[in-house]
Amino acid sequence: DAGVIQSPRHEVTEMGQEVTLRCKPISGHDYLFWYRQTMMRGLELLIYFNNNVPIDDSGMPEDRFSAKMPNASFSTLKIQPSEPRDSAVYFCATGTSGTVSYEQYFGPGTRLTVT
Amino acid sequence: LAKTTQPISMDSYEGQEVNITCSHNNIATNDYITWYQQFPSQGPRFIIQGYKTKVTNEVASLFIPADRKSSTLSLPRVSLSDTAVYYCLVGDYSNSGYALNFGKGTSLLVTP
Numbered sequence: 001d002a003g004v005i006q007s008p009r010h011e012v013t014e015m016g017q018e019v020t021l022r023c024k025p026i027s028g029h030d031y032l033f034w035y036r037q038t039m040m041r042g043l044e045l046l047i048y049f050n051n052n053v054p055i056d057d058s059g060m061p062e063d064r065f066s067a068k069m070p071n072a073s074f075s076t077l078k079i080q081p082s083e084p085r086d087s088a089v090y091f092c093a094t095g096t097s098g099t100v101s102y103e104q105y106f107g108p109g110t111r112l113t114v115t
Numbered sequence: 116l117a118k119t120t121q122p123i124s125m126d127s128y129e130g131q132e133v134n135i136t137c138s139h140n141n142i143a144t145n146d147y148i149t150w151y152q153q154f155p156s157q158g159p160r161f162i163i164q165g166y167k168t169k170v171t172n173e174v175a176s177l178f179i180p181a182d183r184k185s186s187t188l189s190l191p192r193v194s195l196s197d198t199a200v201y202y203c204l205v206g207d208y209s210n211s212g213y214a215l216n217f218g219k220g221t222s223l224l225v226t227p
Contacts, residue, residue: 004158035217043159043202043217091158102149104215106158 004107006092012113018080021110023092024073033104034067034077035091043091049075050097082114119203124222133190135221137203140184145207148179148186151217153200159217162201163188190223198225 005024013019025032033048047057052069060067064083069075079086089111093104120138127133139148147166151159163170165177165186176189190197202220 033215042219043153045216093158102147102164103161104159106160109156109158 004092004094004105006090006107006110008110009108010111010113012115013082014115015083016081017114018078019082019086019112019114021077021079021090021092021112023075023077023107025075025092025094026105027073029094029096029105030072031095031097031104032069032075033093033095034075035093035106036088037091037109038088046077079112082112084114087112087114119205119218121201121203121221123219124224126224126226127193129194129225129227130192133193133197133223133225135188135190135201135203135223136185137188138185139203139205142183142205143207146183146205147207148177148183149204149206149215150175150177150188151202151204151220153202153220155199159202193223193225195225195227197223199223 004026007022011019030051034046035043036046037043044059046059047067048055049069052072065079067077089109091106091109093106095104147164149164150162152162153159163172163175163177165179167179167183170177178187188201200220200222202217204215
């Protein structure tokens with residue numbers, strides 16, 4: 001398996017623009033997580049899905065952020081409109097309830113810069 | 116999810132054993148302790164997980180005392196490539212769906 005795939009790897013956009021980050025989970029994994037990492041706040045959980053259903057979105061900073069998982073093979077995190085303080089590395093991670101290790105597998109991340 | 120406290124940073128020389136201790140005073144009965152490692156420009160990677168006593172794998176050992184209010188990640192004979200951020204997480208993953216709050220972790224710097 002290719003692991004968790006994220007695109008794009010880097011995104012530079014201007015304030016006010018819409019940004020869409022994409023994630024393809026590992027096949028067979030039923031959990032999908034979106035994280036944001038900054039120097040100031042560390043690695044924060046934004047939202048996670050189980051079997052394509054959002055379970056907890058309490059980490060989503062505000063209404064400008066939205067996430068969807070239309071099927072088991074794809075998820076998006078959208079920011080509209082984007083702001084400079086959204087600049088961060090966004091990680092997608094997946095996992096399966098079929099193991100006792102509760103291990104999450106992270107993608108390479110998307111580095112977002114909002115100018 | 117139980118709150119954890121770990122040092123912000125640690126330094127070590129190559130070849131030494133490194134022990135990173137994490138405090139989790141309010142750990143619950145069903146909580147597991149998990150450690151992740153993150154290299155620069157990469158996502159975190161699972162290292163080890165335990166519930167009590169000692170767990171060992173090819174990468175590290177995890178020591179958990181009887182009261183489980185702390186845990187120690189032990190890295191034997193570190194090399195320069197062990198320079199990374201190490202995260203300690205505690206939670207009842209069967210209930211929460213193992214949603215994890217990583218925080219800032221411990222930044223380990225290994226020098227020659």
